[in-house]
Amino acid sequence: MTSAHDNAVLQAIFNPNTPFGDLPGPNQEEALTDNDSGFDTKLLKQVKELEVRGVSAAEAGDLKDALQLFSQAIQLLPRRASSYNNRAQALRLQGNTAGALQDLDQAVALSGSAGRSGCRALVQRGLLRRLLGQNEEAREDFEKAAALGSPFARQQAVQLNPYAALCNRMLSEVINKLRNPDLSEVH
Numbered sequence: 001m002t003s004a005h006d007n008a009v010l011q012a013i014f015n016p017n018t019p020f021g022d023l024p025g026p027n028q029e030e031a032l033t034d035n036d037s038g039f040d041t042k043l044l045k046q047v048k049e050l051e052v053r054g055v056s057a058a059e060a061g062d063l064k065d066a067l068q069l070f071s072q073a074i075q076l077l078p079r080r081a082s083s084y085n086n087r088a089q090a091l092r093l094q095g096n097t098a099g100a101l102q103d104l105d106q107a108v109a110l111s112g113s114a115g116r117s118g119c120r121a122l123v124q125r126g127l128l129r130r131l132l133g134q135n136e137e138a139r140e141d142f143e144k145a146a147a148l149g150s151p152f153a154r155q156q157a158v159q160l161n162p163y164a165a166l167c168n169r170m171l172s173e174v175i176n177k178l179r180n181p182d183l184s185e186v187h
Contacts, residue, residue: 032116032148039077047073051086058090066090081111085121092128101128119148126156135160 036044054069070087077083088103104125111118126141139160145153 034115081117
């Protein structure tokens with residue numbers, strides 16, 4: 001039986017791009033929910049139906065219809081982050097990066113960088129920022145989403161942090177040299 005420390009060392013060896021001691025565990029992101037309690041239940045139900053229809057339209061390649069449905073949802077409940085997040089994805093698929101970033105900024109603001117919509121908006125905004133070469137801003141978004149439980153965001157944050165990756169690689173090399181001292185003497 002191995003200890004938690006042993007597992008952390010093995011994790012660092014086999015996955016040098018993850019933070020030391022960061023053991024894989026349950027996906028906390030899946031447990032996140034949005035606080036929809038402040039919205040009128042009848043309007044909320046209608047908005048959720050519009051979002052489901054919008055996602056289906058986007059998946060079918062009908063981005064025009066998807067954008068229209070998400071915009072209707074936003075008109076009904078303009079303070080709900082999820083609709084902005086969904087519309088941002090349709091805008092991104094349409095090639096409208098600026099519009100997508102605008103909607104993601106709104107989703108992050110409305111969610112307070114919390115809940116499922118906040119986490120997803122942070123990850124998606126981080127990806128767009130990374131695509132635009134805004135690596136520091138992307139890393140900040142990924143770190144916030146990682147703190148909410150997104151393993152993908154955690155991985156992205158580490159990849160954007162050259163010091164963490166370097167330290168983990170160096171640790172891996174030291175452990176390999178300790179395991180195989182004969183190989184380290186060969187020049």
